[in-house]
Amino acid sequence: MGKTSDLTLVQKTIIDTLHKEALIEAPKPLLTVQPEPSQIVRGEAVTLTCDIQGEGWTYNWQCGEEQDNSVEKELKITVESQQKCRCYGCRQSFCSQLSENVTLAVLERPKPCLNVQPEPSQIFRGETVTLTCDIQETDVSSWIYSWNKDDSLIHVSQSQEYRISAVSESHTGNYSCTGRETRGSRYSRTSDKVTLTVSGSEAPLPVLSVLKLLSFLLAASPYLLVSIILGVKCYRAHVQTDGIYQYIVTEV
CATH class of the missing domain: 2.60.40.10 (Immunoglobulins)
Known part of the structure; x- marks a missing residue:
């Protein structure tokens, strides 16, 4: 012991x-x-x-x-x-x-690129406008996007697209976006602002040229082509004889 x-x-x-x-x-x-x-x-x-x-x-x-x-x-x-x-x-x-x-x-935190379709300076009342927040040069696979108009938050979504249907003059303003990692602490910088200008008039109807219209009609109905050819061959001639107007139809 x-x-x-x-x-x-x-x-x-x-x-x-x-x-x-x-x-x-x-x-x-x-x-x-x-x-x-x-x-x-x-x-x-x-x-x-x-x-x-x-x-x-x-x-x-x-x-x-x-x-x-x-x-x-x-x-x-x-x-x-x-x-x-x-x-x-x-x-x-x-x-x-x-x-x-x-x-x-x-x-450095990535900076989004904000794209607008149609062109932000050529938007008419009633059109649909799509804003896309594109964040690149990062290994983050999933973002939550925040959309701002005139520095005020207007929309939050997991979609990188923000769509405005039937725009009006009230949608005119400066838009920007940011991204925050869905499950994490990373976040992007704020994109450059894009100015949306909405015209008070509605979008003009598309103007079709005569050739485009004829091409469309001919494609729709081959018989129309035959009618046009007959119309060219069969025309009315305006002849003035002794002060009297006569119309002569030339046979096909």
Whole structure:
């Protein structure tokens, strides 16, 4: 019994000595980032995780010039510019090593292109107008689109098209759109404004040329072609003889 107590005391003395002489290497944290640090869009929220072996740590963070500490191993921040982050942990007077630096590379948010059909400067009352919000150069597969008229929200949809049926003068204004990721925190910039001008008159009827009309009629009825040929061959000639008008019909 006395030997066991002596052995335990010896072990404790050895461990204390190792701590004092710093022969036990402090653990090194593993810092991870979600989403991937190379795919972060400006203004996006990211989650930093500082993994250290053991429990009871107080976590210390440094991102750029900002510093923070928490008992939670996760830290959420909003990234506006490229920066380097690292972390370490402490419990009582014992601290871990510093983690490796992780660089948060910031990508610019995509800017939508707003297209209008028909031409926004040639819209007549009663027409149907289609606005399309096109967001490219991004790996986001699904967007929720917001439509604004004169800087006021008018429509939200998962469709990139916004259709206005039977437009009137009240639809005249400046239109723009933005996109927000359906299941995530990413969002686009605002598109350039497009001015919609609705004419007070209705759209003019399409004008068909004589040739187009004849082509249509001939295609619709081959017998009409025969009638036209007969009409050309059989015409009335107006002849004036001694002040008397005579009409001569030429036989076919």
